[in-house]
Amino acid sequence: MYDTEQSPGPARIELPKSPTGIQGLDEITLGGLPGGRTTLVVGRAGSGKTLLGMEFLVHGALEFGEPGVFVSFEETPGDLVENVASLGYDLNDLCERNLLAIDHVEVSRSDIIETGEFDLEGLFIRLGYAIDSIGAKRIVLDTIESLFSGLTNTGILRAELRRLFFWLKDRGVTAVVTGESGEATMTRHGLEEYISDCVILLDHRVDDEISTRRLRVVKYRGSVHGTNEYPFLIDETGISVLPITSTGLSHTVSSERISSGVERLDAMLDGEGFYRGSTIMVAGTPGTGKTSFGASFVNAASLRGEKCLYFSFEESSDQIVRNMQSIGIDLAPHIESGLLEIHSSRPTMYGLEMHLVMLLKQIRERQPGVVVIDPLTDLIAIGSTKDVKVMLTRLIDYLKTNRITALFTHLIHTREEMAPSDLAVSSLIDTLIQLQDIESAGERNRGLYVLKSRGMGHSNQIREYRITASGIQLIDVYVGPAGMFMGTARLMQEAKERAEAQARDEEIAARQRELELERNALEARIAALQNEFASREEESQRMIEAESRRQKMIDAGTRAIERLRKADDDKKVQATRGETGVER
């Protein structure tokens, strides 16, 4: 964006610069206006020339310790004081503190009669006097061309103006000279012929009933500078020229991941969500819940304690809060705690550039971690594709440089338009999530897929999602031979699978019952056998006992006989015993 070609060779001596303190202008001019030289500020009536000059002086006096002289050829000091009081500048106070001197040079043709040769030494003396009285380093001549309307001898006037600019340079003051734009020449009276160090053009164009202020550094002798037309804003804080710089692609990146606010979407994005500082686009046809994705994202960020900015171009802040409550996302507490700010404005209110200037201004002031623009489409609609690309590049570069994660929603009008690839902006997007209505079997269902996501292995599946009372929910995927099942088809598939599962369960249960019966039968038989065995065992036992009792009785009988026979022969006794044992 800059003419930043560095000429090789010995180190250059930098031109001394006089910072304007105007947001953005010093960045375009890489430091400010040429110090000790004269800058011409050209613009039509109402383009902000006087304000630029006044800011140059006020900032110089307050921030850079350089007192200044404002020489007004048009407005009276009283008017000037009043006009800038609304910006919070107290000129009377500055005058009292000798930081500012205002001189009103009144030249009206009606009471002037030229009687011969003259010069502008009177003006020189007044300027010199004013400069010396406060030791001024800066001077603004607004609008010096008024002299042409008061004095008829333009030959003398031109010669004197040339002398004046040399004189100013000689005095070493940094001068801003304003001039009205002319038809054929840049200024009405060709001031650019005299001032050639630095020329700034202010423009106030109206395209399609939308006005945009633009600033361009036409030339800057001895210095590189931004050559583009930059939109600028005049608001309650004065002039801000934004977006200023496109820092190119040199920003450092973060590998930190942050949640999308939809749990299962995070899972699709490598399981962790977006990269911090990346640019995400959620593109979808109407009614696919783009805003809900945006709200989920800021909700998650707010819950993490990050500052969020939500720019809405379709719904008012209250409407978003109410609608999101219906899906279980309560943004109200975040707004109360100051973490979340919702800015709503109609896209037609300003031009594209003004919108972006304002976005950037808000972002700059608030320094959020997360920004949502809902939808980006509305901004695109108010500018030409080329403009949009240029402006969005600047916006995205700015966001990336500041590690702000941005989520844009984008409206696609037809289902056939698969992705906003025809859009110049898609190449600027890191993660592109496509939301889509999928129509089949007489119903519409919502499907989501990650079209691209730089730097991570993301899921390639089309996922059905539903917007429920507890937020966005991704649903399990059912893929069949005819493709993916959604909605009723999915329900039927689920039912079918449930039925099959039930059938299988029942079969298993039946088998188990059968087995049980078998086991019971077997156990019964075992029990019967055991009973039989037990009874036989009992009988045998009884017989054994009876036998042993009989044996005892026999033994007792034998011993009685022996005693009767008085026989001591052990052997016989034993033999008798053995015989009986054998018999058994």
Next chain:
Amino acid sequence: MANRENRNTKDRDSTADAFELALEETDARYVLRLYVTGMTPRSQKAIESIKEISEEHLAGRYDLEVIDIYQQPERAQEAQVVATPTLIKQLPLPLRKLIGDMSDKDRVLVGLGVQKKE
């Protein structure tokens, strides 16, 4: 601001004075101020010219003050002097500014509101 107010009050006073003067004399009295930048040839020429014209046409009823704004730069601001030399016809009203070296006698007379004699 302050300068303007000063001038305005001065104007008012002068107006009152002028009114009284006008009552006393049939011919109004002229109060002229010539602002020059040192003794440059142009300044000298202007001074000579205006003295000559005044003597010829306003003899005895004019006050001419020559102011060197190199010496008194604040007076240039007060009187809204831009070009030099500047002759300001303070009185009689209306106030007129005549700029240049006063070499164009006819225009000077028109500016002073003086009828040519003869």
